[in-house]
Amino acid sequence: TSTTTTPTASTAHQHTATVLFAQGLRYEHRADPYPYYEQLLRQPVVRMDDGTWLAGGHREISLLLRDPRISADRLPPPQQRPIRKSLLVEDPPRHDQLRHLVTQQFVPRIMGMRDHIEALVTGLLDAHTSDRPGQLDVVADLAYPLPVTVICELLGVPREDEALFGSLARRLTRGLDPIDTQTEDEIRELQQTRNELQQYLEGLIARHDTAPGDDLLAGLMHSHGPEGPIDPIDLRVTLGLLLIAGHETTVNLIANGTLALLRHPDALARLRTDPDLATPLVEEVLRYDPPVQMSGRSTLADIDLAGTTIPKGSRIRLLLAAGNRDPRRFADPDRFVADRTDNAHLGFGGGIHYCIGATLARAEAQIALTALARRLESPRLVADPPPYRENAILRGPESLPVSFTRLI
């Protein structure tokens, strides 16, 4: 077992893991990084050559996500540190206070949204298929505009700003990728984009000040936590987090789900006649091909795990997508099983940072995938694999052209 490895053996493991992880991140492997993750899983927790750590085991990731000796601060290099941290990278007690303010506003607003989401999906499919009969780009025509419209409506971003905001969001998510995969120009451009976003959000907040509505932004502006009203910087940072999370994640869930359905015609045929399948099916997409491939943490104390000790002050990558295919947790992990039960995937994380938007994202994906299955007759992938976006962490197709014989 790995508990008794000699220093030389562990250095060799370390180097192998470093190489495998780098391979998995390479753009040419974007369509299928999973074989690299599978090999990484031989060691559920491993130190890398640069001194950072990688956790890929399902059990180990789950434990780390719930360990109070872990901080959500990912310790980015000093030049990239924001002035104020969002709740995503904040620890208790500030994390819990901010999260409470958001959930108070978010949860009641997403209840009863299913009918509206259905109407948006119907409208998007009708609009795009009528000007281009026979072909649809599932990303541009459905998977991207649906969550964008929903989150902008929820938050109170005017429709005419959606395009501007969308381009900011796309550019910003690239900044989430490991720093050593970004060029200096990209890092500089990122700072510029952050400034543009800050200005945009400040303008949006100022306009809300003079003309308050009953959207989530208005709710947040006037909400009171135990610490009193939310301060203006927290408000801006939280708004930015929600907008980006709402723009750049659900798109991949819908696109990865479409891809899985088109590669598994039996599941597609079943979904067409059994809409109840949508619930377990979306969970399986979140396991099999998760939109958020990894997350990060740092240690506040030495942590003994999987026969090794992660020292205090270490940076850890949590490879959620690998944990989702851990054979120690899931039977037949590399098979897409549309009605899989006992599916405790890590697609939305876990512990105190568990995704706030999970219910919303699930509803959007269930409705969009069911509509695609029902309305497209004989759908086929135009390219398999499709072209992928550059992003390694928020991973998904750049476009997903699908041909069909008729729109029902």
Ligand code: HEM
């Ligand atoms: C956190 C995934 C959609 C808002 C997270 C985390 C994951 C995740 C993995 C945990 C990150 C960590 O622990 O480091 C996803 C996926 C989505 C999705 C796969 C779509 C398929 C959304 C949407 C929103 C949202 C639509 C809101 C509009 C958030 C927020 C957090 C979060 C605010 C931080 C929670 C905290 O730190 O306490 N999400 N997300 N997400 N998500 Fe999502």
